[in-house]
Amino acid sequence: MDHTVFTGNPLDRVSAKRPDSAWIAARLADPNARVLAVWNGRPFVETPGDEGREEGARLAYITAGEARRIAGDREDGLFFLGLDGETPVFGMEIGGASDPGEGAFERRTGRFAELRGVALALPPSEAAVVATAKSLLDWHRRHGFCSACGNASRSVDSGWRRVCPACETEHFPRVDPVVIMLAVANDKCLLGRNAGWPEGRMSALAGFMEPGETIEEACARELKEESGLVVRSVAYHSSQPWPFPSSLMIGLIAEVEDGQAVPDGVEILELRWFARDEARDVLAGRHPEVATPGGLGIARTLFASWCAG
């Protein structure tokens, strides 16, 4: 697998134009404009096949006109995601506690699909657009109030900034960096089982970065905390936006000192070393006990890269 899901958003964000409300309005008036509707984190998609099968899924964009009718006076809930060539693309949160259901919009069929289930079935570029929209929309949903003074804030710059009318504090969409690392030593790599995962499911270790850390220091801290292992060197591999709700996964290969890997017993329940041949069996899904890291996460990219090399 060469492609990491949620990477490769093809849109030109044209970020300098976001504060230009006349320019944004003209893009929304473009008859070709497309709106990605999201309900409760779920994008509106069409699937050609049977109910419940995701194969061949595509985003079922709605028109800007329809979006405006739904948005009503909440037009500031239509956020500019960027240009796909010349075509403006917007994102929009569909409110409400219950799923609007199949064929929710006039234009055509479609349904709100859980992103973890549908992401691999979507064309990669569409999955990446959804990741951007979902993170941005989630941020608004969780940031309606100013953290500095508690007053209701309002969305500006077509959804890319919030401002508090009371204390004038500006707020920007949150991106939370996470280090995710495949620990290696003596031509073996380490996988761990998170608390809450079923027996036999294992993946790379990971954790949120904290203030005052470099990427390498965060990697060393997380490995020490979760496995007791001491890092010798850290190599950056690649990264991935992770829209649950808004992380940046920073993928690393960490060479560690020889030693006993001891799970912390809280976040990590089990740790296991894999020689390359055995790791390849895990990757190919033919290991008798251990299931491969999920296909959505960058852990699989790291693991596949190490298995290959």
Add this chain to the structure above:
Amino acid sequence: MDHTVFTGNPLDRVSAKRPDSAWIAARLADPNARVLAVWNGRPFVETPGDEGREEGARLAYITAGEARRIAGDREDGLFFLGLDGETPVFGMEIGGASDPGEGAFERRTGRFAELRGVALALPPSEAAVVATAKSLLDWHRRHGFCSACGNASRSVDSGWRRVCPACETEHFPRVDPVVIMLAVANDKCLLGRNAGWPEGRMSALAGFMEPGETIEEACARELKEESGLVVRSVAYHSSQPWPFPSSLMIGLIAEVEDGQAVPDGVEILELRWFARDEARDVLAGRHPEVATPGGLGIARTLFASWCAG
């Protein structure tokens, strides 16, 4: 210059113990416990030399007893930063609009020093501890209220989490990833002058990451926006915590396609290519027109690394 300022925090954060209030209280009762006092983003420091000179500066830690007397019933404002060997280290915000002044505490002399001015004069490990404390304390100052519902939230886990008593939303310290990249092509590197900088001051380009981007995509977007240049490949170099207020600087070397570098005229007013010899003159401070990127930022590390070879 081999060391990037604010990296190398030597404290063991012992993050698993933060929720254990009895353990934290025992650390605070340790007679060796040290407290880093910060007023308005400024650490309390001692300098051996004349007023206004920062050379030889050291953190002037206060005792836990003194900190508790100052904190009074705000004891939840004493945040556990970690262990320095066996010694517990805490951080504490000193409130108030005006500088408490020289010798603010009973224990000894000292003053609240602007971090940008004093950071290079402090021992590197102390500068890194200040970076952690300042980012964490700033976060509390700007996040007293729940962004989801507007109610006052409260600090838990010795300052590493806030919880809303009304809606139970959890909030974690913010770390904002920034891509900072030295663009190179044809054995030349690109420096730019930010709006607001004096004529002749130039540095690497940079910008905040957005939801839905990889590090490489953010680098390409920022370079396109600020210079019009197209990225061919991106190599990760190193990273730096940047406590103004709480960024993670992700340092990159970006190979770009040949082409005219055109400043956006808003964030970047001037761009200029430097051949290696000329770049070395800039680095050494002997260029007639262009001043070196500031010594605090990772831009200097990137630039020095490229100059070296």
